[in-house]
Amino acid sequence: MNLQKHVSLNINVRGLGESPTLAINERVKLLQGQGKKIYNFGLGQSPFPVPAPVVEALRLHAHEKDYLPVKGLSALKEAVAGFHRQKDLVEANSDCVLVGPGSKELMFLLQLVFYGEIIVPTPCWVSYVPQAQILGKKISLLHTSFEDKWHISADRLRQHLEGEQDLYRPRILVLNYPGNPDGLTYTADELKEIARVAREYEIILLSDEIYGQLHHKGGHVSVARYYPEGTIISSGLSKWCGAGGWRLGTFTFPQSLDWLMESMAAVASETYTSVSAPIQYAGVQAFRGSMAIERYLWNARRILSVLGQRCYRNLADAGVRVHAPEGAFYMFPDFSPFSRRLAKKNVLNSTMLCERLLQEKGVAMLPGRAFERPHEELTARISYINFVGNRSLAAGETIPPHQELPADFIQAHCEDTLAGIEAIVDWLEE
Amino acid sequence: MNLQKHVSLNINVRGLGESPTLAINERVKLLQGQGKKIYNFGLGQSPFPVPAPVVEALRLHAHEKDYLPVKGLSALKEAVAGFHRQKDLVEANSDCVLVGPGSKELMFLLQLVFYGEIIVPTPCWVSYVPQAQILGKKISLLHTSFEDKWHISADRLRQHLEGEQDLYRPRILVLNYPGNPDGLTYTADELKEIARVAREYEIILLSDEIYGQLHHKGGHVSVARYYPEGTIISSGLSKWCGAGGWRLGTFTFPQSLDWLMESMAAVASETYTSVSAPIQYAGVQAFRGSMAIERYLWNARRILSVLGQRCYRNLADAGVRVHAPEGAFYMFPDFSPFSRRLAKKNVLNSTMLCERLLQEKGVAMLPGRAFERPHEELTARISYINFVGNRSLAAGETIPPHQELPADFIQAHCEDTLAGIEAIVDWLEE
Numbered sequence: 064m065n066l067q068k069h070v071s072l073n074i075n076v077r078g079l080g081e082s083p084t085l086a087i088n089e090r091v092k093l094l095q096g097q098g099k100k101i102y103n104f105g106l107g108q109s110p111f112p113v114p115a116p117v118v119e120a121l122r123l124h125a126h127e128k129d130y131l132p133v134k135g136l137s138a139l140k141e142a143v144a145g146f147h148r149q150k151d152l153v154e155a156n157s158d159c160v161l162v163g164p165g166s167k168e169l170m171f172l173l174q175l176v177f178y179g180e181i182i183v184p185t186p187c188w189v190s191y192v193p194q195a196q197i198l199g200k201k202i203s204l205l206h207t208s209f210e211d212k213w214h215i216s217a218d219r220l221r222q223h224l225e226g227e228q229d230l231y232r233p234r235i236l237v238l239n240y241p242g243n244p245d246g247l248t249y250t251a252d253e254l255k256e257i258a259r260v261a262r263e264y265e266i267i268l269l270s271d272e273i274y275g276q277l278h279h280k281g282g283h284v285s286v287a288r289y290y291p292e293g294t295i296i297s298s299g300l301s302k303w304c305g306a307g308g309w310r311l312g313t314f315t316f317p318q319s320l321d322w323l324m325e326s327m328a329a330v331a332s333e334t335y336t337s338v339s340a341p342i343q344y345a346g347v348q349a350f351r352g353s354m355a356i357e358r359y360l361w362n363a364r365r366i367l368s369v370l371g372q373r374c375y376r377n378l379a380d381a382g383v384r385v386h387a388p389e390g391a392f393y394m395f396p397d398f399s400p401f402s403r404r405l406a407k408k409n410v411l412n413s414t415m416l417c418e419r420l421l422q423e424k425g426v427a428m429l430p431g432r433a434f435e436r437p438h439e440e441l442t443a444r445i446s447y448i449n450f451v452g453n454r455s456l457a458a459g460e461t462i463p464p465h466q467e468l469p470a471d472f473i474q475a476h477c478e479d480t481l482a483g484i485e486a487i488v489d490w491l492e493e
Numbered sequence: 494m495n496l497q498k499h500v501s502l503n504i505n506v507r508g509l510g511e512s513p514t515l516a517i518n519e520r521v522k523l524l525q526g527q528g529k530k531i532y533n534f535g536l537g538q539s540p541f542p543v544p545a546p547v548v549e550a551l552r553l554h555a556h557e558k559d560y561l562p563v564k565g566l567s568a569l570k571e572a573v574a575g576f577h578r579q580k581d582l583v584e585a586n587s588d589c590v591l592v593g594p595g596s597k598e599l600m601f602l603l604q605l606v607f608y609g610e611i612i613v614p615t616p617c618w619v620s621y622v623p624q625a626q627i628l629g630k631k632i633s634l635l636h637t638s639f640e641d642k643w644h645i646s647a648d649r650l651r652q653h654l655e656g657e658q659d660l661y662r663p664r665i666l667v668l669n670y671p672g673n674p675d676g677l678t679y680t681a682d683e684l685k686e687i688a689r690v691a692r693e694y695e696i697i698l699l700s701d702e703i704y705g706q707l708h709h710k711g712g713h714v715s716v717a718r719y720y721p722e723g724t725i726i727s728s729g730l731s732k733w734c735g736a737g738g739w740r741l742g743t744f745t746f747p748q749s750l751d752w753l754m755e756s757m758a759a760v761a762s763e764t765y766t767s768v769s770a771p772i773q774y775a776g777v778q779a780f781r782g783s784m785a786i787e788r789y790l791w792n793a794r795r796i797l798s799v800l801g802q803r804c805y806r807n808l809a810d811a812g813v814r815v816h817a818p819e820g821a822f823y824m825f826p827d828f829s830p831f832s833r834r835l836a837k838k839n840v841l842n843s844t845m846l847c848e849r850l851l852q853e854k855g856v857a858m859l860p861g862r863a864f865e866r867p868h869e870e871l872t873a874r875i876s877y878i879n880f881v882g883n884r885s886l887a888a889g890e891t892i893p894p895h896q897e898l899p900a901d902f903i904q905a906h907c908e909d910t911l912a913g914i915e916a917i918v919d920w921l922e923e
Contacts, residue, residue: 070752071608071663082762085563108560118556121771125551128543129738130536133515164594164740164765171764175627178501193763197605233501308559308770310594322500332512333623334601335594339769340738341551 075199083189083433091427102483104445105427107243107393109277109305110452114359117304117349124344133332134324135162135313136343142350143313147296149352150276151285155296159316161324162346163331164338166273166299166312172334173269173295173314174198176326179233182223184215186395186434186442188243188271204435209384209397213245217256224264231265238286239271241278241390244434244444246371248389251284258289267320268294273312274391276303276360279368283390292317302391303360304349305452311338311346362459367392369468370477374447374484381488392448395431398441401491405441412438424486447484450477505629513619513863521857532913534875535857537673537823539735540882544789547734547779554774563762564754565592565743566773572780573743577726579782580706581715585726589746591754592776593761594768596703596729596742602764603699603725603744604628606756609663612653614645616825616864616872618673618701634865639814639827643675647686654694661695668716669701671708671820674864674874676801678819681714688719697750698724703742704821706733706790709798713820722747732821733790734779735882741768741776792889797822799898800907804877804914811918822878825861828871831921835871842868854916877914880907 080086087105094101112118134140140160147155163169171194174181182203183191195202205223207213215238224230238257240248249257261268268286275283275298287294299312316324331337349356371388378385378396385396398405398416410416413430420426431442455476462468473481510516517535524531542548564570570590577585593599601624604611612633613621625632635653637643645668654660668687670678679687691698698716705713705728717724729742746754761767779786801818808815808826815826828835828846840846843860850856861872885906892898903911 072752072756073606073608076606076756076760079756079759079763081563081759082766085560085762085766088560089562106560113556113558121555122552125548125555125775126543127738128736130515130518130538131738132519133511164769167763168765176503176506178503190763197760197763306558308557308561308767310766310769322502326502326506326509329509329511330506330627332515333509333597333620333627335598335765336512336515336740337738339594339740339772342769342772345555 075197083429087427100425102426103449107446108307109302110448111305111363111456112453113306114356116355117345120348121341121345124341127340127344131337131340133328133337138347139343142347146350147315153287155315161314162338163312164310164335166297169312169314172327172330182236186244186436189433212247217260221260235267235269237269241274244393245395246388246391246393254286255289258286261290270294271297273299273302278390279364292319300349309342311342362456366455366459370473373473377484392446394445413442416441417443424490426483426486447480449479505627513859517857530855532856533879537876538737539732540878541735541793541886542883543736544786546785547775550778551771551775554771557770557774561767561770563758563767568777569773572777576780577745583717584721585745591744592768593742594740594765596727599742599744602757602760612666616674616866619863642677647690651690665697665699667699671704674823675825676818676821676823684716685719688716691720700724701727703729703732708820709794722749730779739772741772792886796885796889800903803903807914822876824875843872846871847873854920856913856916877910879909
C-alpha cells in the first residue's frame, strides 16, 4: 500500500509553501551551516533580548499549568488595556482585549470570522494574502508608490470605496505603521484624514501597531485616537519586547465591535484554546511596564535610529531609491535606478534580485513580491538587524540617555550590518 | 455611527459558542465566586502539577526568544520520536514530528488541509464537530453503544466503509484511547482488527493517544504498532504531564503521510508560526523522560486508578450503567435506568440532566450531547479530578511503589470527589 498516491488536499492549500519570512531564515541557517558568510537581512525578528524583568517574571510563573480563559488572563488584559491608554492615549477596556498566540494567528481568525471585504495597501506584511488563500478568500490590494512613501492617502481610499458601487459593504482596512516592510509611519494629520473617510463609509480599521513602541523617536500615534469606535489595535510582545518566539499577540477592540471579538474567541476555543499560561503571566510584567523597560526601549530605539539612518544614507548615496526609516528595523529600497544594469545581469524581477544577491554576495533579503508588489518591480525588504542585540544594548546602556551615540558606535557594534549594505552597493556597481 | 448594526460574520461561525469544556469551567468559577459549593466534574484538566524537572527546564530556558522552526525545535522533535519509540514500540522519525500549540490546534489544521471524509466514533471529544462546522465541513459520526464499551468494532467500521459505494474515497478515522469522555481503551486484539480494515481500505488513522501514559496500569498499546504506514499519533504535554495550560501538542506521522504534515506546517507558518520557544525547550525534558517523571507517572496512575474504581463502584452500586475506568480521568455513565424517575422531574435529555444536577446539587458535568450523543440519551461525562493534585501526589510518594494505597487514602485526599459522586447518587434517589 502506498498512501502517498492518495494525496488529498484542500485545493486552497495545495502548493502553499512556508511563509517567506520563516523560510528565508531556515535557508540562511542552512547556508551558514555550510560555512558560507551570510548577511541575514531576511528575518523580521528583534535583535534585542527580552527585557530582564520580563524573563524573570516567566521564571517566577514557570509552574503555572492551568488552562487560562480563552480571551486571556484577566491581569494581562488589564495590563494591555492600560498600556494602550497610557502609550496611545486611547480609551481601552480590558473586557475588549483578546490575547492570542501571536497577532498573526489573531489576524487569521479575523479573516476567518469576518464576512466582508478586506483591504490592504501594498507593500504589506507577507501573511495577509496567504491567509486569505487558505480560507478561500480574496483580499483587495491597493498598490501605493515610492513617491507616496508607500502610504495610502485618504483620497485614494475614498476613490476605492466609491469605485465598488456598494458604498456600505462590510469592510476592514488594514493599516500597519511603523510599517513592515518599509519602516515608515503616518503623520497624525494623515491618520486623521483616513479616520474621517473610514467613519464616513463605516469601515472597520485594523491598525497593526506592533512596531509602535519602536518608532525611532518614541513618537508613535495611533489612528484609534481619531476613530476610536471603529479601530482594532493589534499589538504584542514580538517586536518591542524582543519576544517573537514567545508567541503572544493582542487585539484591542472598541465596544461596538464586540461581536467580532466574541466570534474570534469562539473559534479560538476550538483551536488554540488559550495562550501558554506562563507566557501570559510574564506578559503582564511586559505590558505593565517599568523604568527598566522604558530604559530598554530608549536604548533599542536609539540604536535602531542611528543604524537605520546610516544604512539609508549608504544606500541613497549609491543611488538606490529609499526613504529614511522612521520606525521598526526595515527599509524597502527600490533598485529601479539600476534596472538597465541589472537587466544586463539578467535580473528582471525582485525574486531574481534577491536570489542573485544571496548567491553572489551572501546578502539575504526578501523580494518585493513577497509583500504583494508587482513582480517586475525591483524592490526588496532589508531588516537591518544582523547584529548582536544584547551586546549592543549593553554598550548603549553605558552612554547617558541624553547623549548621542558616539560616531564609532555603529562601526563597533553593528559592523556586519554595514558590511552587508556595502556588499549590496558593491554588487550594484559591479 | 453604530458599527454593531453591521454585524457581518461568516455563516459557519454565527452562533458558535465557546467550547463546552472551557465554558463549564468559566461557569463553575462564576458559581464558586458567588460562594456556592461546586463539585467540578466538568473540566478535563489533569489535577497534578507539572513534574518538577520540567518546570525547572522552563525556568532555565526562560530567556529563549527566537522564533523556532515551524515544525518544532529539533531537539524536541527528537525527544518526541524517541518517546514514541520507547513507550509505544513504534518506528518514529523526528523528521515526521509536528509540534503545535495543543493537539486541538493540530486537529483543526488536519481538518483544514485534508480533503476527504473524517470519521469519528461517538461519544467523542467535544471539538471535532465544531471544528468541522467552522470550516464548513461535515464529519461522519458513527454512534457506538454502552454495550460495546463505547468502542467501534472492525466489523462496524467495514460496514460503514462499504455503505458509501465509494470504497477508496480519502478518509481519516479518528480513534481516541484511553478515551475522552469514557476513560476506556481498546485491547491489542481490537486494535489489530481495526488496523486490518484500515489497511484494506487505505484509510488514514488519527490515533489520539494523549491519555496513553495515563492508562491506569501503564499498559497503553498504540494502533501504530499494527498499522505503522497509515497512523498518525497525537500526543502532547496536556494530560500525562499536567501542563494543559502550557499548550504543546504533537502529531507524529508515518513517512508516507509527509504530504499531510507539510501542508499542515505551511498553514501553521501563516497562523501560529511556531510553539512558544521556552515551552518547547521545557518539552524536551518532558519527552526525554527521567526516573523522576516515571515516578510521577506511577503515582498519578495509582491515584487515578484507585479513585476511578471507587467512583465507578459507588455509581454502579446505585444502579447507574457505567464501565470501570481503564485510563485517563473520565467516566461516561448512562443514567437511563433512572429515566422514568428523571422524567417525573422533567429531566428529558442530557442537557437537562446536567443543568439540574448543577443547580440542585452543585455537581458540574458535561452532557452526553456535547460528545455528539443523541440528546435524549441520559449520559454525561464525569471528570473525577476535583481534588488537590499536588497534595495527593506528595502523599502518594510517601507510599512505596510496590505497595497498594491504604484504604483511607482516597477518603483523606480525594474527599470532595467522593462527595460529588454521593451527591449524584442522592439526587437520583430523591
